[in-house]
Amino acid sequence: MHRNPRKIAIIGFGAMARSLQTSLDQADSGFLIGATLLPEQYRHGVEVPENVAVFGAVEELIDWRPSLVVECASHEAVHSAVPALLEAGIDVVVVSVGSLSDESLVSRLEEAALRGGSRLTVASGAIGGLDVLRSAKSAGLREVVYTGSKPPAAWKGTPADGAFDLAALTERTVIFDGSAAEAAKLYPKNANVTAAVALAGIGFAKTRVTLAADPSSSSNTHKVEADGAFGRFSIVLENRPLPENPKTSWLAALSIQQCIVRHFQNIEL
Structure with missing residues (x-):
C-alpha cells in the first residue's frame, strides 16, 4: 500500500502536538500534519491551523485515510480511538505509553492490528537506552x-x-x-x-x-x-x-518527529 507522508494525522492538539508541528516545519522535513482528531468537548481554547482538517469522530478520520496517526492526547484516546484505527489498517504511534500498563488494552490493540494488518509503534519519549x-x-x-x-x-x-x-x-x-x-x-x-x-x-x-x-x-x-x-x-x-x-520534556516531542521520519524511511539506520 502506498503511504503518503503528507497524510499524517494527530489525535489531540495540545502543547506537544503544536511543538511537533513547529519542529516538522522548521526541519523542512517534507512531513506535514494534515488532520487532527479533536472531539467537540476538547476544542475549547484550542487553536488549530486552517490547513489542518479537524474531525470530531474516529470514523471521519478513518474515511480521510491517513498513512499514519500519532496519538498525542491521553490514555482515554488510546482506549477509544486507537483500536478502530488499527483495525482499519492504519498505523499508529502511541505517545501516552502509560496506557499500555493495562494488559486488557494491549490485547485489544494487538487483536485490532492483526485484523487490520497494521502496526502500533511506541514513542521512546524523553528517555534513551x-x-x-x-x-x-x-x-x-x-x-x-x-x-x-x-x-x-x-x-x-x-x-x-x-x-x-x-x-x-x-x-x-x-x-x-x-x-x-x-x-x-x-x-x-x-x-x-x-x-x-x-x-x-x-x-x-x-x-x-x-x-x-x-x-x-x-x-x-x-x-x-x-x-x-x-x-x-x-x-x-x-x-x-x-x-x-x-x-513534558522537549525531547519527548522530538522523539515523535523521529518516529514519523523512521516510519517512512526505506532504510532504517
Missing part, C-alpha cells in the same frame, strides 16, 4: 530502576499537588516511590517515560520507580539503572521542558 534494555532482557534482567525528577511546577495537577505544598518546597523531595504500574496510574501525564522503561525491560510490576520534585532544577531529569546477566548500565538525561507545558 531503551534499545539496551530490550537487548539485555533476552539474557535476563535482575533489576531496573527509574528515577524521575522535575521542578515542582511540573507536578501541579497531580496527586503530589494535594500531598505537598509544591510552591513552598526548598529541597529535593520524593513525591512517589513504588512500582511502574502504580506510577502509570497515578501520574499518567508525567510518567510516560516510566511506562516506556517498563515495557522495554522487566514489566510494570517489577520496575522500581522514584519521582521527585526539585526546586533547584530547571530541567526534567531521567535516570535509568539496570542490572542483569549482560552486566550493568546507568544513563542520565537532563531535558529541557516544553515552554508551553512544564510537565
